[in-house]
Amino acid sequence: MLDCVIIGGGPAGMNAALVLGRARKNIMLFDDDKPRNSVTHESHGFITRDGIAPVEFKRLAKEDLQKYPSISLKNEKVTGLKKENNIFLIKTSSGNLIQSRKVILATGVKDQLPPIKGLKELYGKSIFHCPFCDGWELRERKLVVVSEMEGITHMVKLLTNWSNDIIVCSNGKKILTGEEKEMLASKGIRVLEEEIAYLHGEEGQLQEVVFTNGDRLERNGGFVGMMSKQASPLADIIGCKVNENGGIITDEFGRTNIEGVYASGDTSTMPMAQLIFAASDGSRAGIAVVSDLLAEDF
Incomplete structure (x- = not known):
């Protein structure tokens, strides 16, 4: 026993x-x-x-x-x-x-990562989920926060400790309130609600977010909200x-x-x-x- x-x-x-x-x-x-x-x-x-x-x-x-x-x-x-x-x-x-x-x-x-093409290959290399764990490594980079979940604003605010160039991509979802968008905009943080076609990078390093409408967003690091x-x-x-x-x-x-x-x-x-x-x-x-x-x- x-x-x-x-x-x-x-x-x-x-x-x-x-x-x-x-x-x-x-x-x-x-x-x-x-x-x-x-x-x-x-x-x-x-x-x-x-x-x-x-x-x-x-x-x-x-x-x-x-x-x-x-x-x-x-x-x-x-x-x-x-x-x-x-x-x-x-x-x-x-x-x-x-x-x-x-x-x-x-x-x-x-x-459970969002089902976005290219995300799995970048996760753990240039895209992470915990700012306290990996924010230092992505300091001063052009960051993207990819999330389809409500409540992501807290993570975005945290990331301002490490970068002043942050863009939120919600992959076609309306996850932020008008008040949240205004608050982020006041800090120079854009929110893009267009659907993501795929994330492009090489050797695990993010280079671009590509949207289904053809727009491309240059980024070299990011964080993801997930369940x-x-x-x-x-x-x-x-x-x-x-x-x-x-x-x-x-x-x-x-x-x-x-x-x-x-x-x-x-x-x-x-x-x-x-x-x-x-x-x-x-x-x-x-x-x-x-x-x-x-x-x-x-």
Whole structure:
């Protein structure tokens, strides 16, 4: 019987494992190695690791965890999760059935890019979704914000920290109010509502936004507004409640509405998407598991 199973090997899952391993809890971490940031060449905003490649971050994290004998790492997908008599049964893709007292869901989310030709090839190279993560790298460039979603004004305002040449393209959608357009115009930010034919660039670097009416807009970097969804159905299977953004609802330490199930990282904080937030979330969930196990044992 394991003390805890962690499902997901991103910064949240890894940091939860570190806390639990150092507390001498017997745990197993499952990771099918399909990270959200696989298209990203560098991760930023994490002190001592600013600019690190995600694959290197993960290698170093595994190296840290391997120091603790009570941690087992499994490169395997979890396909089933249920609770029986206060014990969790975790089924894996190889057919194994694992028993655990607690479960941490750190399964992350999947991003859903707008269906615009050329966007996928540029995403993670010259077009990004988090200004705090990649704004510095695109400083002083001619930026475009591509979005079909309402509420994009906040991102546009954030980007003025890094560039004074910003144009918003809504791909034929009417997503901004008249008041929002006036506010942006007062700062020299244009809003173009024409439909986008495709994004043109070479070797991952954006060069132009091409519209269906034939107009062309020179840009050399940008950000995109997009939706995200849970990367795994396990939260739904076990009955976790979610908020209006689709994130799993938790208390401040990651406890969900299902006793014994915790959630951390992007899977609960969505749409937040910073490495440092995810790691912090994992640490809190690990602390909560240790505390709750001790409460039960005493």
